[in-house]
Amino acid sequence: MFYLIQLLNAVQYGLLLFLLASGLTLIFGIMGVINLAHGSFYMVGAYLAYWLAKLTGSLWLAIPIGIVIAFAIGLLLETAIFSRLYKRDHLYQVLLTFGLILIFEELRSILFGDEVHGVAIPALLDYSIPLTDTLSYPVYRLFVTAVCLGVAGLLYFVIHKTRIGMMIRAGTSNREMAASLGVNIPLLFALVFAVGMALAAFAGTIAAPISSVFPGMGNQILIICFVVVVIGGIGSINGAMIASLAIGCADTIGKVIAAEYSAIAVYLVMALILLWRPQGIANKA
Amino acid sequence: MGDWMELNHNVNRRKFLTSAGVLTAGALLPKALALAQTQKVRVGLMLPYTGTYAQLGVAITNGFKLAVAERGNKLGGRELEYFTVDDEADPAKAPENTNKLVQRDKVDVLVGTVHSGVQMGMVKIAKENNTLMIIPNAGLDAATGALCSPNIFRTSFSNWQPSYPMGKVLADRGIRNVISLAWKYGAGEEAVAGFTEGFIKAGGKSVRGLWIPFPNVEFQALLTEIASIKPDAVFVFFAGGGAAKFIKDYAAAGLRKTIPLFGSGFLTDGVLDATEEAAQGLETTLHYADGLNTKRDRDFRSAYYKAYTFAPDVYAVQGYDAGLLLATGLDAVKGDISKRKEMIAAMEKAKIDSPRGAWTMSKAHNPIQDIYLRKVVGRENKLVSVAHKALADPARGCKL
Structure with missing residues (x-):
């Protein structure tokens, strides 16, 4: 029974990672931008959830409004700053996005202070299902898992079955060729960037009731997201899905066997997968 | 004539220099003395x-x-x-x-x-x-x-200090087997060591240590572990955002009902706005409390x-x-x-x-200080009792 619950833990953690990493892998793979500020958008989402839930009195309202705001900020950042750096070296992007991390942290400190804040779980989902005589499972976590699955399905559909998805795939494999065939690359980039940011912020808003809202929360999750992107294969949503689940399992199994070394388990899996497929799980050599 | 002039000039200069020296020294001396007294x-x-x-x-x-x-x-x-x-x-x-x-x-x-x-x-x-x-x-x-x-x-x-008395509090309540859970870094390890020492000394049987890398806050797998081991109680060291998340996760997993949770006071300090209901009734030990x-x-x-x-x-x-x-x-x-x-x-x-x-x-x-047992009531860590009067850190390795 406990093994089944641990499997559930692994899947649930993995899917949340996927929600975060999918935006990162899109931006990295399609636009070639290393976006260190991705974690900051997770934080932005969480703080938006906290602020909007207090303002409107409902997380259900806070989530869509938060996504729209994050999308708008993403669009603004892309057109104002990022679009000027596409032709530059990765080092410039690293510098820029690292600077953004500092700016977002400082803004957070000015606007919300440095305290830990909580976001209430909506009353509808605020209960737990008893699994054994000692352990219950919070329904909200199951809800988050279901939402992550839904988003994954939607992303898969958009990328593989729609015209815009086709353009995105074309942009990923060969930017110049896609542009010469009439794909509006600047528009596509702006869109992908904003969607990526909105996905990260969405992960933040939806995770806020579970994780609480606190300074530096985005930086903690950033590294593990990059691990997912690299293992999965840069730019691949399918790869990110497989990698997220693999990392979720590695982390959970690591914690069960020797919790203090669980950080190693994740990187061990990463090293093994990269030895086997240096280009990532989903990408062709 | 020329020599005299020269001499006279020299004398004058010397005279001038000495008098000037005396003057400046006179002007500076009291100032220097005053400086030593009023300098910040x-x-x-x-x-x-x-x-x-x-x-x-x-x-x-x-x-x-x-x-x-x-x-x-x-x-x-x-x-x-x-x-x-x-x-x-x-x-x-x-x-x-x-x-x-x-x-x-x-x-x-x-x-x-x-x-x-x-x-x-x-x-x-x-x-x-x-x-x-x-x-x-x-x-x-x-x-x-x-x-x-x-x-x-x-x-x-000292990290040892607020956790040590919690050991006796638990042992006195008939608790014998405890799981400790903390971040694997200095403060966490020292807090758990202090607790374990106090607990075993007061009649506790075993403390099984679970650790999580700092500052990881994904607790779900460990909570499942705790539920399957079913200890008499759990002692934790977390602070700040991690503490708030842990308190909520522990309550949401339904563990508060069956396995009591204790911690050093940092668990519930500065997070009670965030945890709301989930923290109510939690008992911790620290050198300060609300409602002294x-x-x-x-x-x-x-x-x-x-x-x-x-x-x-x-x-x-x-x-x-x-x-x-x-x-x-x-x-x-x-x-x-x-x-x-x-x-x-x-x-x-x-x-x-x-x-x-x-x-x-x-x-x-x-400090040789009282360590208080506190209980979360509303948004305060209310004083329950003095868990240890005038507790001194053992200061192991100090040769003062």
């Missing part, structure tokens, strides 16, 4: 003012300055001049930041800091330069243990509120006590900081009339 005491504040611990740094500074303000802004008859460095709670920058105050600003006293890793760097430099240092928070056992030194004082706690209901504490709280328009916390108390300790030292030597030996002797003998309750210095320069 140089106090270096090295604390985190940005990042996760910013709030703690601000609370400590507020507390310290309140103690000084209550003495008419003069300690031992001398005013203070502050030199402030934001240490960003970054251990990598600790030596550089400490040296800014010690080498560049030549401070007389160093006050700091919050983060144990940064403190380690500060302790080393303070020892090398023999700089007088007061630690207003960081709990690393070594600072008043293996690395203790005549010039290093602490007004907060002494005149001293009430006066302090209203004075702090008047000065800063928000309520003080345990960190403000520690900063305040750092101010009181420095005042005791400077009063004893009438502000003459060059009488280092007398000053240190006075600080060692100090009885600090703290809002947390009066305390004295241990041989290793760490």
Whole structure:
């Protein structure tokens, strides 16, 4: 029974990672931008959830409004700053996005202070299902898992079955060729960037009731997201899905066997997968 | 003729020079004397003012300055001049930041800091330069243990200290088998070691340690572990955002109903706005509590509120006590900081009339203080009882 619950833990953690990493892998793979500020958008989402839930009195309202705001900020950042750096070296992007991390942290400190804040779980989902005589499972976590699955399905559909998805795939494999065939690359980039940011912020808003809202929360999750992107294969949503689940399992199994070394388990899996497929799980050599 | 002229000129010049010398010396001498008496005491504040611990740094500074303000802004008859460095709670920058105050600003006293890793760097430099240092928070056992030194004082706690009494509290309730869960880093390990020592000594049977890398907050797998092992109780060390998340996760997993949760006081300090219902009834041990209901504490709280328009916390108390300790030292030597030996002797003998309750210095320069058992009621850590009266850190490895 406990093994089944641990499997559930692994899947649930993995899917949340996927929600975060999918935006990162899109931006990295399609636009070639290393976006260190991705974690900051997770934080932005969480703080938006906290602020909007207090303002409107409902997380259900806070989530869509938060996504729209994050999308708008993403669009603004892309057109104002990022679009000027596409032709530059990765080092410039690293510098820029690292600077953004500092700016977002400082803004957070000015606007919300440095305290830990909580976001209430909506009353509808605020209960737990008893699994054994000692352990219950919070329904909200199951809800988050279901939402992550839904988003994954939607992303898969958009990328593989729609015209815009086709353009995105074309942009990923060969930017110049896609542009010469009439794909509006600047528009596509702006869109992908904003969607990526909105996905990260969405992960933040939806995770806020579970994780609480606190300074530096985005930086903690950033590294593990990059691990997912690299293992999965840069730019691949399918790869990110497989990698997220693999990392979720590695982390959970690591914690069960020797919790203090669980950080190693994740990187061990990463090293093994990269030895086997240096280009990532989903990408062709 | 020419010679005479020359001579006369020389005499005149000599006369002029000496008289000028006398004049200037006369003008400067009293000034120099006065300078030694009125020169301000140089106090270096090295604390985190940005990042996760910013709030703690601000609370400590507020507390310290309140103690000084209550003495008419003069300690031992001398005013203070502050030199402030934001240490960003970054251990990598600790030596550089400490040296800014010690080498560049030549401070007389160093006050700091919050983060144990940064403190380690500060302790080393303070020892090398023999700089007088007061630690207003960081709990690393070594600072008043293996690395203790005549010039290093602490007004907060050692990591061992608030956890040790919790061991007896649990054992006295008939709890025998405990799982401990903490971040795998200095403060977490020392807190668990203190708890385990107290628990086994008081009749507890076993403590099984579970660890999680710092600052990981994915607890679900470990909660499942705990549910399958079914211990009599769980003891944890977490603080800040991680603490808030853990409290909520533990409650949501339904474990509060079957396996009681305990912790050192940092678990429930500063997170009660975030945890709301999930933290109600949690019991922790710390050297400060809400509702101590002494005149001293009430006066302090209203004075702090008047000065800063928000309520003080345990960190403000520690900063305040750092101010009181420095005042005791400077009063004893009438502000003459060059009488280092007398000053240190006075600080060692100090009885600090703290809002947390009066305390004295241990041989290793760490507070001998009461540790309170507290219970979360609403948004307060209400006093339940004194878990351990006048507890001194064992100061293992200190040769003072």
